Amino acid sequence: MEWLPTDDKEFARTLTLANMQGYYDQYGITWDDHIFDASWQSFDNFEIYQSGQRVGVIRFSHDDNAVYIRDLQIGEKYRNQGVGAATLKFAKRYCQQAKRAELRLRVFANNPAKALYERLGFSVTGRDESLITMATVISPE
Numbered sequence: 001m002e003w004l005p006t007d008d009k010e011f012a013r014t015l016t017l018a019n020m021q022g023y024y025d026q027y028g029i030t031w032d033d034h035i036f037d038a039s040w041q042s043f044d045n046f047e048i049y050q051s052g053q054r055v056g057v058i059r060f061s062h063d064d065n066a067v068y069i070r071d072l073q074i075g076e077k078y079r080n081q082g083v084g085a086a087t088l089k090f091a092k093r094y095c096q097q098a099k100r101a102e103l104r105l106r107v108f109a110n111n112p113a114k115a116l117y118e119r120l121g122f123s124v125t126g127r128d129e130s131l132i133t134m135a136t137v138i139s140p141e
Contacts, residue, residue: 001086002049003058009040011047012057015073023108027130043070044094048087050078058087060094066135067095069105072113084113088120095138104135 006012013036024031039059048056056074060067069091074083095103105122107114109132117134126133 001083001090003046003087003090004049006045006047006057008047009037009045011054012040012045012059012071012073015057015075016071019073019076023111023130026110027108039070048074048083050081050083053078055083056087058091060091062098062100065100066102066104067091067098067100067138069103072105084116085120088116092136092138096140099140101138102135103138104133106131106133108132 013033016036017031021031023029039061043059043061045057045059047054048058055078057071058069058073059071061070062068072084072087072091074087091103103122104125105117107117108130109127114132114134121136122134123136124132125135
């Protein structure tokens with residue numbers, strides 16, 4: 001598995017829309033290209049490769065205390081093959097290298113990925129009607 005910095009905003013946009021449209025429809029969220037474009041400039045964006053094949057994207061932001069997984073998208077035909085678990089381990093290393101104490105994310109309450117996050121040490125820190133906030137403590141290198 002490999003994670004490489006990317007400038008391919010259109011790949012990330014297309015994959016995110018494909019993966020998230022059902023949740024957006026369910027929760028009445030409207031996709032906003034302007035928000036995505038602005039976030040692209042300020043987030044750290046990586047493509048995920050498995051056996052040389054581009055299979056997903058992960059995007060990070062951070063503040064003084066934590067790294068935030070802002071987006072983790074894996075192509076449908078590459079799910080349930082360990083890509084998500086390996087990418088979360090990469091995210092933990094990224095957080096350690098950034099010298100932040102916590103890795104945080106938000107996930108739709110009915111997203112099956114929530115179980116993976118819990119299995120890899122994330123716990124629920126908050127929730128609203130559609131989103132769950134989760135975090136895991138990162139030990140220093």
